[in-house]
Amino acid sequence: MYTLGRRSSRGYGSWDAINLEHPSTFAIVAMEAEQKMAIMADLDRFLGQKEFYKRVGRAWKRGYLLYGPPGTGKSSLVAAMANYLKFDVYDLQLSNVAADLLLGIGN
Incomplete structure (x- = not known):
């Protein structure tokens, strides 16, 4: 997991890694089986469309x-999705999202 760390004297922050070993998986998330399968199918479809997105410039x-x-x-659902995809998770505070994104760029 990555979170925006302390800001430097120039006002820029850096993305700091935090070891997130959340045990959540789709096998243990409590939700309707059909909904789990729909989310997993959507994630699989998304993974298979990387070249399409690149081709259409998105x-x-x-x-x-x-x-x-x-x-x-x-x-827990976010952790299960990240574990399923083997993706990193970034923590953004919605009250500061615009500033955090701008300040975190390039660091």
């Missing part, structure tokens, strides 16, 4: 909007 990215009160499994 950013190869996929987003999901997760909502709900604390403790309902949002972070």
Whole structure:
């Protein structure tokens, strides 16, 4: 997992790595089996479309909007998805997302 670290005297921050070994997988996430399979199929489809995105000049990215009160499994689902894809996770604070992205660029 990467999180935006302390800002330097120039105001720039750097992405710092944090060892995230979350045990969550789709096998243990508590949700409807059909919904799990749909998400996994969507992730597999996304992985197979990297060249298509490149060919049409689009950013190869996929987003999901997760909502709900604390403790309902949002972070566990994100960890399961990251573990499934073997992708890194970046932590952004929504109240500072524009500034964090600008300040973190190039560091």
